[in-house]
Every structure is written in C-alpha cells, then in structure tokens.
Amino acid sequence: MKELKEKIINEGSVLSDTVLKVDSFLNHQLDPELMKLAGEEIAARFKDTGITKILTIESSGIAPAFMAGLTLGVPVIFARKRKSLTLNNHLYVAEVTSFTKKETNEICVSKDFIHADDKLLVIDDFLANGQAVLGLMDIIDQAGASSVGVGIVIEKGFQDGGRMLREKGIRVESLAILKSLENGTVSFLEEELV
Ligand code: G4P
Ligand code: NA
Ligand code: NA
Numbered sequence: 001m002k003e004l005k006e007k008i009i010n011e012g013s014v015l016s017d018t019v020l021k022v023d024s025f026l027n028h029q030l031d032p033e034l035m036k037l038a039g040e041e042i043a044a045r046f047k048d049t050g051i052t053k054i055l056t057i058e059s060s061g062i063a064p065a066f067m068a069g070l071t072l073g074v075p076v077i078f079a080r081k082r083k084s085l086t087l088n089n090h091l092y093v094a095e096v097t098s099f100t101k102k103e104t105n106e107i108c109v110s111k112d113f114i115h116a117d118d119k120l121l122v123i124d125d126f127l128a129n130g131q132a133v134l135g136l137m138d139i140i141d142q143a144g145a146s147s148v149g150v151g152i153v154i155e156k157g158f159q160d161g162g163r164m165l166r167e168k169g170i171r172v173e174s175l176a177i178l179k180s181l182e183n184g185t186v187s188f189l190e191e192e193l194v
Contacts, residue, residue, distance in 0.1 A: 016181070020156075038067065039066065039067020042068045042121075044071075046148055046173070051074055052120070053113075053114070053119075054123055056078050064125065064153050068123055077113050079139065080109070082106040092111060094107055095135065098131060099131070114145050116144035118143070121148050122150045123151045124150070124152055126154050129159055129160055150173070151174075152174040153174075153175050157189050
C-alpha cells in the first residue's frame with residue numbers, strides 16, 4: 001500500500017537491524033486517515049470470504065481492525081492480554097511467547113463473542129515471529145470457529161512469522177513487507193513496491 005510505505009519512509013525510525021519504530025501513526029499516536037485506508041485495503045483483499053467477525057489483540061491491532069470492521073460491517077473483537085490469573089471458565093485462553101520481549105503472556109477472549117459458526121479475519125499491526133497470530137488462531141480453534149486468514153499492516157519479511165504461517169496454509173495479506181532494516185535503511189520486498 002503506497003500511502004503506508006510513504007509514511008514508513010517519512011516517519012518511521014529504524015531502531016536497530018530488526019526493529020522499526022512507528023509511534024507517530026500506528027503504535028502510540030494514530031493517523032486515522034491512514035488507519036482508514038489500511039482497514040479498507042485489508043477488507044478489500046478478503047471481501048467475499050464470508051467474514052462474520054474480526055479478531056485482533058490489544059492494543060495496536062485495534063485501530064486497523066476497527067476500520068476493517070467498519071468497512072465490512074462486522075463486529076471487532078480484541079483479545080485481552082490477561083493481567084491476572086483470576087479463574088474464569090468463560091474465557092478462551094492462549095499462551096503467546098514473545099521472542100522480542102522474551103516473555104510469555106496469556107491472551108484471552110470471552111466465550112460470549114466467538115461461536116462455532118463464526119468465520120474470523122485476524123488482523124494485527126506487526127507480524128514478526130507470528131506468535132501473536134498463532135495465539136489468536138488457537139483461540140479460534142478452541143471455539144470451533146474458522147478463519148479466512150490474516151491481515152497485517154507491517155510484516156517483517158526478514159523474520160519467520162510470515163513464512164511459518166503461509167507454510168501452514170494460512171492466507172496472510174500484508175500491506176507493507178519489510179525486506180530489511182540494515183544500515184538504518186528501510187527497504188521493502190520488490191513485489192510489494194506498487
Ligand atoms: P510476534 O507476535 O510476531 O511473534 O511478535 P513479537 O513477539 O516479536 O512482538 C511483540 C510485540 O512487539 C508486539 O506488540 C509486536 O507488534 C511488536 N513488534 C514486533 N516487531 C516490531 C517492530 O519492528 N516495530 C514495532 N513498532 N513493534 C514491533 P505488543 O507487545 O503486542 O504491543 P502493542 O503494540 O500491540 O500494544
Ligand atoms: Na504492536
Ligand atoms: Na499487535
């Protein structure tokens with residue numbers, strides 16, 4: 001997506017060979033116009049797949065997921081990062097291990113909001129190692145529901161998540177795929193330069 005790539009070039013900062021900071025439009029301050037375009041583009045790529053709900057994870061997945069939900073006319077659920085171990089049988093819970101942060105967290109969704117007849121589109125802001133997406137897929141499985149695929153705003157093409165998910169047969173659509181962040185410079189995958 002051209003507008004997104006321009007924004008990354010103009011406002012993103014390369015923190016290291018593996019981390020891109022995009023706090024001015026995606027991870028802290030939000031650019032509503034860009035989020036609207038991102039949500040619409042993800043929605044367009046998955047139109048006619050029979051989506052009944054969108055599933056994302058707090059906090060930075062919510063903005064693009066919300067705009068996609070508005071476009072498709074379906075509810076948006078965000079998995080919560082569980083902060084207490086309070087026993088609650090009415091939750092689907094999955095474990096997500098972050099390689100970046102070297103910690104494991106539980107994410108959860110109330111059983112009230114995903115049912116066996118739901119077809120979910122998973123959306124997230126970043127795809128790195130894919131562990132957050134796997135956790136969301138685990139919750140969809142627990143509910144006996146199905147997934148039409150995954151929409152991502154920024155995929156880090158030099159990390160393993162995208163390949164791992166696509167090898168499992170999961171459809172992954174990313175609006176920008178980073179090829180490299182080496183030497184402080186952002187480069188995108190060739191076929192994604194449109
Ligand atoms: P994974 O789910 O793909 O395995 O990702 P990982 O554990 O590596 O990511 C942990 C957190 O770091 C996630 O945010 C993810 O979106 C974010 N992240 C990963 N790589 C980058 C990067 O290069 N730049 C930025 N800005 N973020 C990155 P989170 O902890 O869930 O937080 P939130 O942003 O949703 O609140
Ligand atoms: Na994030
Ligand atoms: Na996220």
